[in-house]
Amino acid sequence: MITWRRPSLRRMAGSPLLDDLRAALGDAAVLTDPDLLRMHERDEADLCAAGTPLVVTRPRSTEEVVAVVRAAARHGVPVVPQGARTGLAGAANAVDGAVVLSTVAMDRILEIDPVSRIAVVQPGVVNAALAGAVREHGLWYPPDPGSWESSTIGGNVATNAGGMCCVKYGVTTEYVLGLTVVLATGEVLRTGRRTAKGVAGYDLTRLFVGSEGTLGVITEITVSLRPAPAESLTLVAVFGSTAAAGTAVAGIAERGLSPSLLELLDRVHLAAIEAYRPMGLRTDAQALLLAAVDTGSRAAEDLARIAEVCEAAGADEVYAATDAAEAAALLQARRLAHPAMEKFAAGAFPGGNGGLVIDDVAVPRGSLAALLDGVARIAAECAVPIGVVGHAGDGNMHPNIVVDRADPASVERGRRAFDEIMRLGLELGGTCTGEHGVGLLKRDWLAREIGPVGVRVHQAIKAALDPDGLFNPGKML
Amino acid sequence: MITWRRPSLRRMAGSPLLDDLRAALGDAAVLTDPDLLRMHERDEADLCAAGTPLVVTRPRSTEEVVAVVRAAARHGVPVVPQGARTGLAGAANAVDGAVVLSTVAMDRILEIDPVSRIAVVQPGVVNAALAGAVREHGLWYPPDPGSWESSTIGGNVATNAGGMCCVKYGVTTEYVLGLTVVLATGEVLRTGRRTAKGVAGYDLTRLFVGSEGTLGVITEITVSLRPAPAESLTLVAVFGSTAAAGTAVAGIAERGLSPSLLELLDRVHLAAIEAYRPMGLRTDAQALLLAAVDTGSRAAEDLARIAEVCEAAGADEVYAATDAAEAAALLQARRLAHPAMEKFAAGAFPGGNGGLVIDDVAVPRGSLAALLDGVARIAAECAVPIGVVGHAGDGNMHPNIVVDRADPASVERGRRAFDEIMRLGLELGGTCTGEHGVGLLKRDWLAREIGPVGVRVHQAIKAALDPDGLFNPGKML
Known part of the structure; x- marks a missing residue:
């Protein structure tokens, strides 16, 4: 490994592309340190391939980006743009030998x-x-x-x-x-x-x-x-089934209400958050809806109507946050769902190799209950734990699949569940990604969703703007 | 003319393209009556060329549209889609010999x-x-x-x-x-x-x-x-200068208010509307702002704050509509601006050949006062009457230029004013069209606004999706 890396690095250090980049950006903005290169290999997506870039560039202006793009094009080397690499679909993953164009220095x-x-x-x-x-x-x-x-x-x-x-x-x-x-x-x-x-x-x-x-x-x-919006009022509704929570979401829309926030946490996430940072969440509930309204002097009335709909849908308990501090704590609990679930997954199997496959699916609001039921069925069929959290008001859910990375059979079951959730989402008239994107993770599902004509139009537009495939090769299409 | 038209019609009646269209759509949906063809030559835009189509088709379904497009492509005849032809940029104008594809029968x-x-x-x-x-x-x-x-x-x-x-x-x-x-x-x-x-x-x-x-x-x-939105409250503010009205609009935005309607009518339009349908508008004013808020129980307070801003900007008079009927009448006055101005233009010159060149320009909200001042200056310099009406809250104005169609010098001055307004809009960081579109009317100004790189990208996308230029040739680009 060492004998391979050294000459390779020496070759790179003297490569005409690197010389061009250094001439344009200065040495400090052209990084070839192997640790830094490895750090820029991937975003936060799971199940996605990634390569080692040749170089990471940090241009500071449009002109410097032009210089990077022109140099890469001249040398026939692909360019992979990266921001903070917090993406969840692998869209920022590097390919071997690429120029990573990091925008972090363009922060004004x-x-x-x-x-x-x-x-x-x-x-x-x-x-x-x-x-x-x-x-x-x-x-x-x-x-x-x-x-x-x-x-x-x-x-x-x-x-x-x-x-x-x-x-x-x-x-x-x-x-x-x-x-x-x-x-x-x-x-x-x-x-x-x-x-x-x-x-x-x-x-x-x-x-x-x-x-x-x-x-x-x-x-x-x-x-x-x-x-700036008016201050919001917040409520929590606790349900004995996820489907009842889905019914409440449909009812809120049907009644013409427009909450400024309408989030769902299922039992798995409630337990994970409570274990991660105890705050008295009802871990015996199957689902919790968190709703807020910011309609000013009408807010109390709107919140009461949302409470009514939740009760009619069968909520076990509905309570309003008594003050801004309690509302902020509830919102914080929702924001902790991701790290809490990561921690839960990590400890879910002996050996500590548990991990999370984060999915993202959106269905028409009226089909939310069917989606939630379907995910529960898929979890049982594939014998993998799946927690569901997400933007219920948009019909946009994140089924988070817990797998044992040390066990290929567990990973395989997780992949199967992932695919079954995608299939279900499309069957319900939904989309394979509500907000995380396609990247590498969902290229096949994008193709299924948009069909061969859609793929051809995408390819035609890509070819019209980037005929040589310079930018972010292999992503989306 | 007649000797030309008859054989031409005979030839068309037997053309293979018409045969294909009739076979696919039935005779009733394939129109070749010369009066109907003439009726489908153009939309409501001025200053734009138009041709006589070969045929007007009225498909009823996606499948029938496919048949029309395939037949036209097979015979190398362009397709011009048309809706109700109410457009103001010539985007729906036919070209000689084209297949007009009217969507009016697809009305479900x-x-x-x-x-x-x-x-x-x-x-x-x-x-x-x-x-x-x-x-x-x-x-x-x-x-x-x-x-x-x-x-x-x-x-x-x-x-x-x-x-x-x-x-x-x-x-x-x-x-x-x-x-x-x-x-x-x-x-x-x-x-x-x-x-x-x-x-x-x-x-x-x-x-x-x-x-x-x-x-x-x-x-x-x-x-x-x-x-459905909450019911709205409406006010009118009368100004001694258009620039003061522009200042009020900027102030309303700056104060964080979000009116559901914020329209401006200038002196020319006020007089035209009052002449068209007398309703007691203040025709001595230089500008009138019409504002509405639909913020429910906060509406009265928001309306009062808008009134304050208008007064601070120098409004001569500010009054709220006393009831929904009065608010509706004010809105109706605004909606009459276009026909009223058409009538005013028609009668503005001896011989009744007066007409209106309707422009459409948008600038950042903060530059509205400068735009209004500039249009007044252009009207004086070009010696043409120009009335201004439009969506003040969006910075989107319609300077309406009155010309004598029987007098080439008047038409020429109108065109010059039109171009000067476009130039001013771009100088102020605006766009050559806020809402009417490019069509034929503003192709040159689009090219100036987006520059050569923008034009090339447009052309590349057009070529990627319609390489033979089948659809609506000559429009936009």
Whole structure:
């Protein structure tokens, strides 16, 4: 291994591509340290292949991104864009010998305009940093993926990230007005606008949003902002079955209510969170709904109507948070679902090799109960523990499958459950990914969902913008 | 003329393309009557070229659209999709010898689902028909272009139509979840989803929204719906200068207020409306702002804050509508702006040859006052009357230029004013079209706005999806 690595490194150190990159960016922004290369191999997705990049670059401007893209194109080496690598579909995974283009050094908020309610940012700005900066102007950047304290706006845009507020306020794409993108030719494309409305040409902005780095490198983002919302009121409803919780969600929509948050935690997650950080959650419940409303002076009335619907759907208990601190604690419990479940999975098997396969499926709201029932059936059939958590109000669930990595049979059963959940989601009129994206993890399921005509159109657009397959090869398609 | 037309018609009657179309659709859906052909030459845009189609087809289903597209492709004849032809940019104008594909016979609402809050419609459904049908379920389809009582959802989607409610609720594209599209190959593409969220692949749905029939023929549309909004409260503010009204609009945004409607009418429009249908509007004012809020029990407070901002910006008078009837009358006055201005223009010159060139420009909200000032300056410099009306809250204005069609010098001055307004809009960081689209009217200005790289990307996408230029040739690009 050592004898292989040394000459390889020496060769790389003197490679014309690295020379070009160093000349353009300076040595400090061109990383070839093997530990750093390994660190940039993958995002947080499971079950996905990853390779070792040749180099990690950290350009600081659109011009430097152009230099990286031009150099890579000249040498025929693929470019893999990366943000904070918090993705859950492998879309940021490197391939062997690639140039990783990390946006972390492009982390400046360039403008906040409270009258036009827009901000202009570089892609490496962390979601929480933007949210905090606009809050000082009484403004709000709503998209709040689970990773919001570490993930970047560039990554959020590339994956069209969702979050908890989406049920009322929509996902990332609703907030992207315009982009600067470096194309495979090295040309700089400016899409979109700074205005509230605009219909000048094809909606290229939204073609790039969610394209997972396969069409170009986003180097500047104009987002729209909202006024800060009114304070919210929160309730918890505890159910004896997940299907009853699903029925409540459908009823809330049917009654014309628009909660600002409507999340579901199942029994597995409740137990995991309570074990991870005890806070008195009802671990005897089969499902818990967490709902919030931010309708100002109408909020108490709206919350009461949601409570009514939950009771009519068979909730064992419904209680409102008595104050903001209790509401924040409940929200925090929801935010702990992921680390708590990781810890639960790690300890689920002797030897400590337990792990989590995180799935992501969305169905029309009316089919949520059927999805939850179906996941329970699949867990039993495949003999794997599956916990379900997610954005119930959007019909967007994360079935989290617990497998023993030391046991190939357990991993195989987990994969089978994963596929069965995808199949069920599509049967229910849903999609194979509500917010995590396709990446490497769901290429086959994307193809099934969109069919051969859809695949051909995707390929045609990819070929039109990146004919040589320079950007993020193997992802999505 | 007659001797030319007769043999030509005879030739068409026996053309293999017409035979194919009649075989597929039946005679009644394949129209060649010269009067009907002339009726389908153009939409409502001015200054745009139009040709006489060979035939107007009225398919009733996706399958029949496939048959029309396949037949036209086989015979190398272009296809021009048309809805109600209420567009204002010439995007629906026919070219000589084309197959017009009218969607008016595809006018069925296929599904309304109150739990998932979606509707599925054929493209020929009139906006008002959908709005009315979902209202019976307590639901709301917000996009409300001025043409909403006659324009079709298909046309609204193809042009990404705006309207008055967009200032709070967004434009058409925010409500389109999925599409069925017939491609130039005759293949049927299904894009998007029925779920609230979804990130499976490129956002093809929004690539087709606003593409003005240049990429495919939309044959089915899944839209998302909202619960019906709370009743709104309305106020009127009268200003001694348009710039003061612009300042008020910026102040309303800056104070974090989100009116559900924020429209501006200038002196020219106030006089035109009062002449068209007298209703006691203050015709001595330079500008009138019409604002509404639908924030439920907070509405009165929000309206008072808007009134305060208007007064601080120098409003001469601010008054709230005393009841729903008065509010409706004010809204009706705004909706009459277009016909009233048409009538005013028609009578503005001796001989009755006056006409209106309708423009559409959007700037960042903070630049609205500068836009209004600039338009007044351009009107003086070009010596043409220009009235301004529009969606002030979005920074989206319609400068309406009055010209004497019998006087080439007047028309020329009008064109110059039109171009100067476009130039000003771009200088102010705006877009050449906020909601009317590019069509034929603004191809040159689109190219200026998006630049050569943007044009090349547009061309590459057009070529990827419609390599032979079958669909709507000459539009947008």
